[in-house]
Amino acid sequence: xxxxxxxxxRVTVSEGASLQLRCxxxxxxxxxxxxYVQYPRQGLQLLLKYYSGDPVVQGVNGFEAEFIKSxxxxxxxxxxxxxxxSAVYFCAVSGANYNVLYFGSGTKLTVxx
Amino acid sequence: xxxxxxxxxxxxxxxxxxxSLGCTIKGKSSPNLYWYWQxxxxxxxxxxxxxxxxxxxxxxxxxxxxxxxxxxxxxxxTEKLLLSHSGFYxxxxxxxxxxxxxxxxxxxxxx
Numbered sequence: 001x002x003x004x005x006x007x008x009x010r011v012t013v014s015e016g017a018s019l020q021l022r023c024x025x026x027x028x029x030x031x032x033x034x035x036y037v038q039y040p041r042q043g044l045q046l047l048l049k050y051y052s053g054d055p056v057v058q059g060v061n062g063f064e065a066e067f068i069k070s071x072x073x074x075x076x077x078x079x080x081x082x083x084x085x086s087a088v089y090f091c092a093v094s095g096a097n098y099n100v101l102y103f104g105s106g107t108k109l110t111v112x113x
Numbered sequence: 114x115x116x117x118x119x120x121x122x123x124x125x126x127x128x129x130x131x132x133s134l135g136c137t138i139k140g141k142s143s144p145n146l147y148w149y150w151q152x153x154x155x156x157x158x159x160x161x162x163x164x165x166x167x168x169x170x171x172x173x174x175x176x177x178x179x180x181x182x183x184x185x186x187x188x189x190x191t192e193k194l195l196l197s198h199s200g201f202y203x204x205x206x207x208x209x210x211x212x213x214x215x216x217x218x219x220x221x222x223x224x
Contacts, residue, residue, distance in 0.1 A: 034212055036215075041220070042217060042218070043203055043215040043216050043217045043218045044157075044203065044205075044215040045215070046212050046213075046214060049212045051210065090156070090157065092157075098145065098207055098212075098213060099145075099162050099164075099170070100159055100162065100172055101147070101149075101157075101159055101213060102159075103156050103157040103158075104156065105155070105156045106155075106156055
């Protein structure tokens with residue numbers, strides 16, 4: 001079965017601190033992996049995507065993620081968070097045709113001053 | 114530039130009433146189109162996708178239906194709303210190897 005697990009429902013960090021949001025997936029074929037961010041009462045914005053190649057992918061606003069096939073993980077990282085990064089972050093997986101996108105339950109990030 | 118527009122922005126409807134939500138993509142021909150539903154404070158669940166005009170595939174129906182009457186339009190509807198239909202409805206589109214990009218959503222409250 002296809003699924004995405006984000007084990008941390010809420011994460012709180014101080015401004016300027018580093019960040020890691022965890023994501024593990026289960027997918028029977030070749031996974032296409034995504035991280036999206038959702039600000040309150042808004043749609044989703046794409047942060048980054050991984051299809052193949054270099055397992056570390058760079059995204060917008062200083063975010064990056066690392067694909068670790070042996071661990072079925074795709075954790076999101078940022079070296080130094082800003083208060084404006086406070087939002088809900090979703091990890092998602094699909095196959096090459098993108099017909100169905102499976103989302104994790106989301107991680108709510110709060111950045112404290 | 115491509116734009117995605119969802120309408121209405123928000124709806125308050127009574128249980129048992131009909132519903133129609135719309136999504137339009139401008140600036141792209143033959144996009145793939147998707148509907149997602151998000152329970153309040155919850156994750157996203159894909160409902161439907163459409164690769165071409167007139168063809169819609171169901172992923173999870175939730176007593177809803179979808180149609181693609183035009184290349185740039187995707188409609189989500191039901192004849193009778195349930196309380197469980199409340200939530201946030203998101204339309205998305207993509208082409209080729211692009212990641213799906215989302216609209217701003219429609220917030221639905223069923224009372």
